[in-house]
Amino acid sequence: MADDLDSLFRQYHAELQRLAFRRVGDHDVAADVVQDAFLRYAGMACGERPVQAIENPRFFLWRIVVNLVADFGRGKVRRGIHDSIDAMADTLADGRPTPEQVAESRQRLARLRQALEELPPQCRAALLLNRLEGLTHAEVGRRLGISSSMVSKHIMRAVRHCARRLGWT
Numbered sequence: 001m002a003d004d005l006d007s008l009f010r011q012y013h014a015e016l017q018r019l020a021f022r023r024v025g026d027h028d029v030a031a032d033v034v035q036d037a038f039l040r041y042a043g044m045a046c047g048e049r050p051v052q053a054i055e056n057p058r059f060f061l062w063r064i065v066v067n068l069v070a071d072f073g074r075g076k077v078r079r080g081i082h083d084s085i086d087a088m089a090d091t092l093a094d095g096r097p098t099p100e101q102v103a104e105s106r107q108r109l110a111r112l113r114q115a116l117e118e119l120p121p122q123c124r125a126a127l128l129l130n131r132l133e134g135l136t137h138a139e140v141g142r143r144l145g146i147s148s149s150m151v152s153k154h155i156m157r158a159v160r161h162c163a164r165r166l167g168w169t
Helices: 004-024 027-047 057-092 099-118 120-129 135-146 149-164
Strands: none
Touching: 004 027, 004 057, 004 099, 004 149, 027 057, 027 135, 027 149, 099 149, 120 135, 120 149, 135 149
């Protein structure tokens, strides 16, 4: 599965990146959309319809990208309209977790830390710089001295590893 995904990534990444960019007009958002598309594709292996049964992976990836772009557009509109309602609801709700929720969160955090420690240093750094510090793939690549494509590969590898270790797949 991983070899197939890597092969598909190398084969279609640039094409999907162009498709996403044409629709969203932002290279960073397009990179995130394509990365999410490959993660969703990889997740199909655990679902009812295994990835091996997909007859046309290119079309399937295109469809995922188009759907994610549509979701992005709807989310952008929703955030603009409902941001103040969401902020007010967050202010009014008692957001304090129960003791059970605190204990469960600590256990999940410990498992995540362990999973992150198991990753190769550059793979872990790419994920943390992108997801925690909010750097784009290009910025992460410049900081680590690698290409944006390699950043995407590192992030995908890290996310797959952490998902497996946390039992999400």
